[in-house]
Amino acid sequence: MVRLLMLFIVLVLTTVCSARQLSNQQLYQTLDSLIEQYNQLTADKERRVAIIKDGVKGLKLTPEQQYDLNQRLYDEYVAYKFDSAFYYIDKNVKALSGSSDHDRFAASAVRMAHILAVTGLFDRARRLLDKVNPDSISDQQKIAYYTQQSELNLYRSEMALATKYFYDYIKRAQYYRQLVMQIAPKDSYDYIFNQATYICEAGDTDQGIRILEDYLRKTDLGTRTYSIITSTLAFFYQKKGIPQQQEYYLLLSAINDERSAIRENNSLRSLSEVLMARGNNDDAYRYLLQAISEAKFYGSRIRMMQVGRMAPQILQLYDAERTQTQQRTNLLLFVISFISLVLAGIIIYTLILYRKKHAAGLQIIEMNKMLASHSAEIENVNTQMKEANRIKEEYIGRFLELSSLLISDGEQRLKQLNRLARERKLEELYAELKTMEPVNKGIRKFHSHFDTAFLNIYPNFICEVNRLLNSESQFAVEVDGTPVKHLSTELRVLALIRLDITDNQKIADILRSSITTIYTYRSKLKAKAINKETFEDDVRRIATYR
Template sequence: MKKYLLSVLFLLFVLVPFRAANKTDLSNELESALKLRNQYSLRKEARIDSLKRLLYPSMDDNERFRLYNAIYEEYYTYRFDSAMLYVDKEEQVAMTLSHPAYRNLSIIHRSVLLSTSGYFSESIQNLEQIDSRTLNDATRIEYYAAYEWAYSMWAEYSNDKVYAPRYYEKEMLYQDSLISVLPTGSSLYNYWKGENLYRHQRYAEAEKYYQKALEGVPVNVRLYAMVTYGLALVYSKLGDWNEYEHYLIKAAISDQVCPLKENLALQELALHIFKNRNGEVSRANRYLNYSMEDAQFYNNRLRMLEIAKKFPSIVLSYQEQNLIKSRRLQWSLICISILSIGLVVSLIYIYRQMHQLHKRRKILADMNRELQHLNKALVNTNHTREEYVSLFMDLCAAYIDKLNKYQDLVKRKVKAKQTDDLLKLVNATKLSDTDAKEFFVNFDTAFLNLYPKFIEEFNALLREGEEIIPKRGEILNTELRIFALIRMGIQDSSRIATLLFYSPQTIYNHRSVVKNKAKMRDSFEKQVEELCAVM
């Protein structure tokens, strides 16, 4: 007895943590499936589109009916309106072919959709058109399943003591008929046998048949969702709430993966979490929102009504939880605010001290930068002065050399008594082209070294398209030289004419032409004087 007790305790210590870990893994798997729900829907729609692309106008009507049937099978737990559209198409083909078997199948499909959307009497009336004696085995299964579904939904919707028992009795009658035509031992047979035993409150036996039905069925098949949901209901009746939640989560995962928009597991799971997990109201609210999204997408008014009844209590609890959190947050904020005020006062004092120190450092840094800038400017200025003193000396030396040569020439002419030639030389008023060119090159080079951005800033004063650009081989042209001299403070046209070897009228004309190109003609020359303020 002692050994038996120790064994039981050992199993409890080992299996309970394992089960808890397994439930956590399963919950994480559900969260992953919910994150991927849009991708699963896109995959489903791609599969439907691939079936639709097989349709073409001239195809055989029998093949067309089979494709319509396949598309209906994809839609009937996914989108109500689209499923009904393809039932209409099935019926049209059946009428065209006068094919009783096709017509019966389309009636059964319409009945299933009518039951799902709450049109129970219309569903039954549709099924009553069928002579069950003419049905083949496969269609007979769908026929009994459609009746069972109609009365099951009607009983659930009625939920009273007068009509619901009658519908329930009819449901059980057609459920028995359905089981009788299913292949014994098949997954569907085991599922419906489990459903039947569950209805008769034989839960332990029902659990065995459900487990058999689940063997070998993949999670992305609707039967998997149906069986796991059935198992969850069985375990709720047996009082095993861990297993109940376990199989509800499995059913909810299958609903997302298939995907099935006509589903129950997620909203049942939301209610279970709401009632049993005080700290997970937001999770329950999120699951119920997903369920409402699915019901709206499928366009199932019954499911929407059902979820709407469950919403208020969860939403109210969710709001109350948020209110409690909000109040806690308010008190926390008050405490933090008081502490913050003290901290702010301290920081202000520290900041002022730091600010004074920063200002002193900044002033010192600015003075150092200014000193460095001035030193650099002084070095540049000295360097520039040295260059132009050197240039000036070169020019003086060149012109002294020319003067000496000119003086020697005069002496030779006087000695040779060539007074006429000497008179012609003295009367010459212009320098030679070579001398003028050399003078301009020296002037242009010196000026642009002093004011390197002169041409760029000068053209900025002119209208667009009127810019003055030196030709290839030129440094400055006549117009630029005139305004270069104005920039240097020489305003008088006569002085400019003398320096550039032109007549005053020519200089005046050039000035007028350029001024007419200026953006601001009246103040143009004043603006030129202010160009290149920084060397």
């Protein structure tokens, strides 16, 4: 059944590319369907790789056969799982180190440099490429070598965004693109892609778009090349300020990534940015969570950093919505409290009037009439008190009704689920049950409460941490003149260390992160410290100042 569905999706996407008959809304439905099959698609990918491995079990391979096998497994893992791709290509690099076979060493070194660059290990990638002598390798390997040099400089430019080094890296990437175009066949992907990106960077975005759109018609679906071209076209349309076309190509790229189990991707994150800019925060958050999940699965620090930059923006929007809801609730409570105070004042004033009337009657009525009048007044007061009690009951009833309305929202969801189950709409029921929004909301509340409680106890914590760090690595204490009220992930790690929780696994469990991510954060923070040896001990000595 799954294979038939996948075949149907391929046919639909083929129609999209040739005639563009599907709307963006239909593409979103296709993308959501593929995301729901995430586990199945991952399992299919694992089975394909297992078939390759099982095919050589028990066989004694020659060095050349082992080289080819490692190369093939690397190609399977390169966009799927970082550590596995690194493992197999590292075997070839080590086996060919010092070898006279310059072409094969260059092929392995370029692949290793790519996988290192993808995960952010730029210096190691550069040092490995420096070992390749382009004058001693074939034109085919030169193309791969220059392409990787260009890619490495693009990654470094992204990390140097908004710094004076950004354009230096862009210029070097342009230089290597020119070298590729000098030796690559003019009808090859390497020539056409580098030509389009070079022209676009030089200022002629329209020509770059025409070149890639013409080549896209000849590109097979399901390939990484298809994902790269559509993602690049989305970037070109973003530069031109045409968000509709940008969104269209991001959808094609993301669909191809999900269908092909490509976990090293950027389209879902970019798509969530488009949706967030349009005000569709729920879908933006959903796609961002999927992008985070895939980046963690692959192990790419660059992609994690990219999605990490967006998370605070979406959380800020959710906080703004929550604040607005809280303000409306506070206003309603204020109105109810005001009405209650007015009613209490009326009751008190009524009692005062009746007391005055009773006092005046005592002065003009005879004793026996006074006793009767007194009884009548008591009865009258009791009647008024009963009326007051009815008024209280009415307002209590209204308050309970209001509370009931709030509770009914939860009941409506239960009824909806029961209805779906009763009508056997299992796919819709599964979609409703599968949603992680309640869990995610709990995580956000946990982070918010943790941040607020911690900063109440340690109000000067961020300032004290900054005193332990180099000046260029310090955290912001204020945003637009307002003190920071929420901690970043790095500061939460330090906060837990301040609370004497130092085990990486415990910190990862509390922050719902991976132990590798926590280890990376701690290593980076220690590297930024003035005194690296005593940094975490210094953090644990930060006082409350209360």
